[in-house]
Structure formats: C-alpha cells, structure tokens
Amino acid sequence: MPPTYSLDGIEGAMLLTPAASVHTFRMRFAIDVAYLDRRLRVVALTTMPPGRLGLPRLRARHVLEAEAGAMAAWGLRVGSVLRLRLDRR
Template identity: 35%
Template sequence: MKVINVTTGEEILKELNIADTFVRRFMGLMGKKGLCPGFGLKIEPCSSIHTFNMRFAIDVLFVSEDHKVLEVLCAMTPGKVSSVVKGSRYVIEGNANELSDKVKIGDEIQIL
C-alpha cells in the first residue's frame, strides 16, 4: 500500500504496513532499528501514541475517519507520549522529517 496526499497530489509513502490488531498496535515500531526511506506504519484505531522503547524519532499524522489530517507531529523522539487527538481514527508513522515535509493539517490523504 502507498499513501498519497490528495490535496497536493504528492506521494507521501511508497510502502505502508498496517497495525490493526491489539498486539500489532501495541508493538508498533517498538524495538525496530529504523524504517527504510518511504516506509511507514498505519495504526488503527488510534488517537494517541507513545514512543517508549523506540530507537529513532518519527513523524506522526493523526487522521480522521474521512481521511483529513488533524495533527502533524514532527520528529517525535523516543520516550514521549502524544496528546489525545480528538476525532482521530488512525495514525500514520514514518521517519522523522519525512511526513511533516509533505503534509499539513487539513490535507486529505488516500491509501492505495
């Protein structure tokens, strides 16, 4: 799966993995050494995240049910907890400074 910013027409990620079970959502990117450029993780349902036991910083998009970006966290470092983002249905996590350069609040995204 890939992620497109419908608002700008730009490809955000070329490969997206899905974490939609309790265990996959809980584990997320914990323990991983990093992500390949252009790769990311969708966690659903999700309205808040943490970066405990992570080894690298990530960008985070909080997205509504109608695929509008509600919040963008840039370069969230390990050991942090995000605020709860009201209305968030899922999050997309990617390498630091990789998502935040391509998406802003209010943009619509599409997963193909």
C-alpha cells in the same frame, strides 16, 4: 508471506487503526506522526522524539507514523486528505 518492516531505515509509513494517540517508548529515533480523522484528513502533525507519550487527539481515528522528516518531504500538512494504496506483495 506477510510484509516486513525495517525499523532502522523506515521505508514508507505505518497506519495504526483505530488509534487516537501513540507513544515512542523503547524507540531509538524520532518519528513523524499524523493524526487522521475518519475521512483520512490530517487533523494534527508532530515529530515525536524517543520516550514520549503523545496526547490523544479528539477527532483522530487513525494515526500514520513515518521516519522523522518524511511527512514534510511528502508535503503533508494539517487539512491534507490521504489516499491509501495497499501493497500486496
């Protein structure tokens, strides 16, 4: 059974790959966006309100999306390197 995602109370985060930009068209809430290079190092962070088109980041190869405020709560900042763990439910 494939994993399910809740959009109104986002749990965790969503990794988009390959990706260098995102948009929030048709979304009802703001999201945190982390742009990651090929080594999963954060090259840029932003909070995007609904209805916006994010500019592509030159070195970005992946984009991590999460509920607004989540990345600050996690202590994520430019220069952080991510380790990913797959949840195989």
